[in-house]
Amino acid sequence: MWGSTCVAVTGFCRYIALCLCLAGLSAGAVGNDRFAECRGRWIEKAEAAKPRLFSRTVSPVRLVDVAADPSAFQGWGIKEGKPLKSAFSRPLEDGDAFVLDFGEHLVGYLSIQLVDFGRAADAPVRLQFDFAEMPIELAEDAANTKPSVSTAWYQREIVTFDDIPSTSRLPRRYAFRYVRVRVIGCSPYASFGIGGVSAQAVTSADESRLLAWDAPSEDAAILDRIARRTLRDCMQTFLEDGPKRDRRLWLGDLRLEALANYETYRNFDVVKRSLYLLAGTCGDNGELYSDAFERPVPRSGACRILDYTALFAATLLEYAEASGDIETANDLWPLCVAQLGDILDTVGGDGVFRDNGKWWCFIDWIDELDRQTAEQGAIIYGLKATLRLAEKLGRKSDVASVPAMVERMERAARTVLWDERRGLFLCEKGRQASYLGQAWLVLAGVLDEKSAKRCLKSVMADDEAVRPVTPYANHYFVEALYAAGMRDEAERRMMSYWGAMATMGADTFWEVFVPKDHRAGPYQTPLMNSYCHAWSCAPAYFLRNVKFSKPSERKDSQ
Secondary structure (H helix, E strand, O other): OHHHHHHHHHHHHHHHHHHHHHOOOOHHHHHHHHHHHHHHHHHHHHHHOOOOOEEEEEOOOEEEEEEEOOOOHHHEEEEEOOOHHHHOOOOEOOOOEEEEEEEEEEEEEEEEEEEEOOOOOOOOEEEEEEEEOOOHHHHOOHHHOOOOOOHHHOOEEEEEEOOOOEEEEOOOOEEEEEEEEEEEEOOOOOOEEEEEEEEEEEEOOOHHHOOOOOOOOHHHHHHHHHHHHHHHHHEOOOEOOOOOOOOOEEHHHHHHHHHHHHOOOOOHHHHHHHHHHHHHOOOOOOOOOOEEEOOOOOEEOOOOEHHHHOOHHHHHHHHHHHHOOHHHHHHHHHHHHHHHHHHHOOEOOOOOEOOOOOOEOOOOOOOOOOOHHHHHHHHHHHHHHHHHHHHHHOOHHHHOOHHHHHHHHHHHHHHHHEEOOOOEEOOOOOOOOEHHHHHHHHHOOOOOHHHHHHHHHHHHOOOOOEOOOOHHHHHHHHHHHHHOOOHHHHHHHHHHHHHHHHHOOOOOOOOOOEOOEOOOOOOOOHHHOOOOOHHHOHHHHHHHOOOOOOHHHOHHHO
16 A cells, blocks of 8 residues: 555655756756746836735824733733823923724724923933733833844834924834834933824725625624734735734735735735745745745745745635735746645655655644644645636646545545544544644545534544634634534634734734633744734634525625
């Protein structure tokens, strides 16, 4: 069995190489000629699709104070401060400080007007600005932290203003609701003050194009509004993961943002640009990187995440179906084919995924998670999406060996990984059960509906099963519940998980949320967590999509 299936896998890889060669994309041609040419053309198409940014001017609505509150999220709450006018048009001195509340999460640029009070300033004014998405960012001292990523992401600026009076715009773009302004240097002989502060909020989401939707309840309307705001603030000139940190294009985030976008703002250009940025920063042999930077010039982040790469064909297919842009799908199809060899290198002759150490296997931010079952499902899911895209493009001959691989991997999941007694998919080593292992194999269609329901119910009843910690991972578990016909359970989980964030005061949905650990996060400090994160906008997708909504809520029934 092992020998014959190994030959089949090797034969498949040779077949892919032959397809690439026939298309002028052989390994040598790809590395030296064709993909180099494609990259330049794809970056040009990315630039051509660059969306317009819409801006609006937002003024602070009040002054607030941050106070310890054991009942609040992360132990810090907001209380009403002095009247807003007390911050403006009065003399300020060294050490004066106040916190502005803009009333909602924003992404944009801050402008400040400095004024004098009769006597010309004989020294510059130096101000410190602390921008915060959440109260904890103002309450706890970032200097006491040692995060696993650069402290330069902390949104603190010290700016020296030479000209008084003047109006200045700070050069960086920030993600914030609150801004603390502190005077840390001014003349003792001449008085100055602040005439006003405003923010220019920017996004590529056009509110005038937002699809109408009748929310079935007030709770649903609240979740939709917060999810849309999350999406809006991550929709810039490409689909960012988080506008505070790390302002990058990630393939996994892109897919979930795009799905929510199709149900709300329907800005196809920003999705097209994001797809072409990833394509235009691919490797010499067409290997797709999972992340890309837009500035100063488009470049890859050089991360290769297996489960993200497996979703590229699905993301391209969904874009083509939503936008009708078959030309882009055809243009990027060679990239879908080029990923298959590397992806299937992780699959043994018995059809089971085993980590070969060449990829970052992500799935979720959980150290103890054995990712084998989830990756098995994600690969099958991606292969099936590749087949559907091939059929749509009339390119089935390019992937003629894929159906056999899908069948082999499905059979292996049901025989090697499935535990009939427990009704769960278990990893080979340690026999670990996880929510995401069940979710991805259900989404991959490995089980019939009855068995899918059984495994999802079993994992939710298993106190030892590894649970998801991010809205990204919870999205896929909720979707698996829907896929298994467990609509009520899916809605309850969505409303309870995202609803808990809303109850705790979320303006936008967060990168990480563990209900029993409000300081959870992958960076050694919650100050570094992103509190507006693209992969968290699931409610806008699930609540509005015909596939998930109840008949009485469907757009086509109104």
